[in-house]
Amino acid sequence: MKLPLSWLNDYVDVDDLEIEALAKLMTMVGLEVEEIRLVGRAKPPGDMHEFKYTGISWPVDKFVVAQVDEVMPHPNADRLVLCRVNDGTDEIIVLTGAPNLLEYKGIGPLGQPLKVAYAREGAELYDGHQPGRKLMKLKKMKIRGVESSSMICSEKELGISDAHGGVIILDDDAPTGMPLVDYMGDAVFDVNTLPNMVRDASVLGMAREVAAVTCRELREPDVSLEMDGPAIEGRADIQITDPELNPRFVLGLIEGITTKPSPYWVQRRLNLAGMRPINCIVDATNYIMLELGQPLHAFDYDILVERAGGKPPTIITRTAEVGETLTTLDGVTHSLDREMELVTDTAGPLSIAGVMGGEESEVNGETTDVLLEGAAWNFINVRKTVSKLKINSEAAYRFSRGVHPALAEIGVRLALKRMAEWGGGQVSQGLIDLYPNPPEDPVVVFSASWVNDSLGTNIQPEEMADILRRLAFECHVDGEMITAKTPPHRLDINQGLVGRADLLEEISRIYGYDQIPSHRLNQPLPPQHVNHQLMMEENLRDLLVNLGLQELVAYRMTSPEREERRFPPEYDGPYEEYLEIQNPITVERRVMRRSILATMLEILEYNSNLDRRLAFFEIGPVFHPVEGQLLPDEKVMLSIGLTGVRDLPSWGMDEPPVMDFYDLKGVVEGMLAGLHIENVHYRAGEHPSLHPGKTAQILIGDTVVGFMGELHPLVKANFEMGEAPVYVAELEFLLLLAAARTLFDVEAVPTFPPVLEDLAVVVDEAVTAAEVEAVIRKGGGNELKKVQLFDIYRGAQVGDGKKSLAFNLTYIAPDRTLTDKEVSKLRKRIIDLLGKELDAELRS
Amino acid sequence: MTGKEAELEKLAQIQTEALAALADVADEGALEAWRVAHMGRSSAVMGVFSRMGSMDKDLRPVMGKAANEVRQALEAALDEKRQALEAEALSRSLETEKLDVTLPGRPVRRGRLHPLTQVLRRIFQIFGDMGFQVYPSPEVETDDYNFTYLNMPPYHPARDMWDTFYTKTEGVLLRTHTSPGQIRVMRARAPEPIRAILPGATMRYEQLSARSEIEFAQVEVLVVGEHVTFAELKGTLDDFARRMFGEYARTRLRPSHFPFTEPSAEMDVGCFVCDGHGCPVCKETGWLEILGCGMVHPLVLEYGGYDPAVYSGFAAGMGIDRSTLMRYRIDDIRHFRNNDVRFLRQF
């Protein structure tokens, strides 16, 4: 809410406080000042400020109250006038085109001079002729042959509002020559109202907080009201259908009012508070809403009488009937449902309770008699209505957060008083007040030591009670025990245990968070638990980073179409059920992802032109709805993506080769070895996204834990990617977690020297390297420690349909140096076995 | 002159000539040629040895000794010369071999953690040092966990504070904060005391822009025990802020409202961009809002399975994306999930 400080000062003295100090004090009590708009007042000195300042100041030597003594015609322009102005020290001729001065043109010296806001040469103010707020400096200039260097200001030029229809005419008693800032300088705080502090979406509410924290006196508005009209009794009636939804309904009547503009100071306050002045009737309801926090609604009484067929109207509050509609004063027609609370009369709906009035019964320029509604509504009902109809209003903002029914009567009284003051008219004797459901203002009992134990403070019981009293609680102190009764303007305090917490907040807030000591945890250390999953996840991240991969963090929201791109165009796979979002921000992100591979491919595509080598991994959940289970499975998956050159290019070096399947396999192997997973093997497999001949299943024991391979050319064509083939792997993290070992055997470092030798064998093309290796290991027995493939040859020397595989073999015995004789025996055994099992021949 | 004197004279001359020739040797090749010529099988000195058999018996010992001395002298001179040549070659190469040290180094393939992971780990470490342990919780939540158990029954006004993505499954939504994890960890641990960190992705219905994301990482901190105080909340978060933002980081707590804590506060840290002088990052206030916190609301304790008459606690929640954004003055919050390598490789 926007809070003009001049208004605040009506209820608590704040004029003596530095703007910044006041803003800080309010922020520290929960009324966060988000911005300070200067409307004349000076910015505090110094360059360290804790708030953002906007607006302009009116230096005392540049802006003053002045009087226009005569308005004379401009010699060369019909629409311009020359004003003879007295600024308290000099008489100046000021050129202006203000339309509201034209009526005084050429009538000679004015009997009653016009008081105006006057800016001297050199003053900085907003340019009234430019859209928005653009600063300009007043300089000497000539307009149509007449020189002028100063200005009579409009609201826009002074930064009060955007109105530039004419210059401001001040009240006649404005003292000529007085600095303008002293006469009407102001500053407006933009205060962020917390959801539980809607009582403070009012000037009085904020004044109460300021008074409480500064220990100053709060001046509540005077609700005494002269009711000299005929009695309201019999002029209208109220029927409340459901007191749960409408705990109170108050009506007041004022007759013979003139629908005219409010006094200038009222208009200025409303403008500063961000509301557009309309006329004295509407302004009075808005003014009281801002002042007190109680929204009000003004009906044209004569229209209601007409709707009632000439009889006194009966106001009925009830929920809407099926098919009922209402056109609200913003011109929108709403279809209502049976939960929506309405204010109606015998002829139908008048307004949506607590939200917005209807067009028909609204006050208008001809209104003379006003029936004024002040009511209390169930905040949950208002809230539902607002969210269903998607409308909002200042009234709904407050009612949907809870306005105490006690304020309804105060609001009606204050508004009737203001209407009579600003628009004339007679206030009818009495109010019609139906109050079937008064809330119980909670009484909370608590001990001072409990407060101190909770806060870590040492506040005396009397001081606590005093803090609460300053917030208008009725308090009774009995030794340690404090009894506090909630004041009848707030609905945020509960009973019992929760009420105690509510008061703990009130006490600590006013006592000051910065006064509460700060110290380290003085609690027993809780039992420490193993978190295997997190440990392994972090371990896996480190491993993959060490293997040269960049980690990704990706969106969970996607669309089925986006995920389908991971399949070839003609692919017809099984139906995949998605967790769908009811209110997506875009169709592109309307489901929770099912495939981490799809995410990887999108990110590879995004980066495909940005680097010559891409090597990524992601660890994150995918979301699979499960029949008979409310929440989806959040399966943690690992994806790896590689494409581009193997090494980064460098000067003086050959162009590096592009990565192939075995680069990916190297990463997978390195990762699984790093997790100390044993019994890993790979076998040719199939996957709809991958090249059928370049796909491997990754197995731990008999369990398939994932797959890897080259992206299918048809899938690759779905993406805009570079020339180089793309390699991806997807593994299920929990399966890795189950196989990973944190405890593993460490082999002794061999004491005796190894014997190294090479072995090249020729086998049929169909025989895999893994098969050959397995046979070599079988033949080599325990002494054969390492078998490593180092070359593959195909060509004339080995014959068609054959290939030669060359291995490095390492023999070590733990207890002796192996002799040549022993090694050649082992070698012979291997060769024999290879011949027998794989029909392999030693390559000569 | 006797035969013996003549022979000795000849030996001396062999030595003199050889040493003179050695003086002219200037490189390894010439040195080898010299060795062959003056110490090789057919050299003069070796010739003396081979002629030894034909010499007088009494002359042999003398000549043998003298010839050996000559050979040893030549060997010593050869070693000396070799060392000298090597030293010379080294100093020549040190003088002449010069690299352009400004040429770029060979690129090393380096992997990196995502910046959000890096920041998250730092937070884990700081709270880990204070005895906090990570507790995982789901990203898709029930309405109850996300709101009701956090003291926001349906149509509670505070639900407005979070713009929520609902799913088409009744009562299931994308969690708007990590706070549902509070209930989950409490229900898992009650009645043990708790010091937990709850990290993870959260989602909010926002228009995507440079300043607002629909998905972002959060970390929640929860302490539950028998006498946990507001002062301990302050102390713990002050310690955290110092370790996270620097030894001299200024902090302040100001009243705020969260339905699941009471009293509630917002913690600000002195702007590390402008040092409190005011800048666009801190919106000219000198303060950056980094986390929301407060004492756990009695109803939340109750929903978690702790008797609020006996237990109390505090909780804090912070957005990782936003604080990382401020820390590195990143212009667009969407960079985190776009995964542009040009962005990622700067961390």
Ligand SMILES: [Zn+2]
């Ligand atoms: Zn700053």
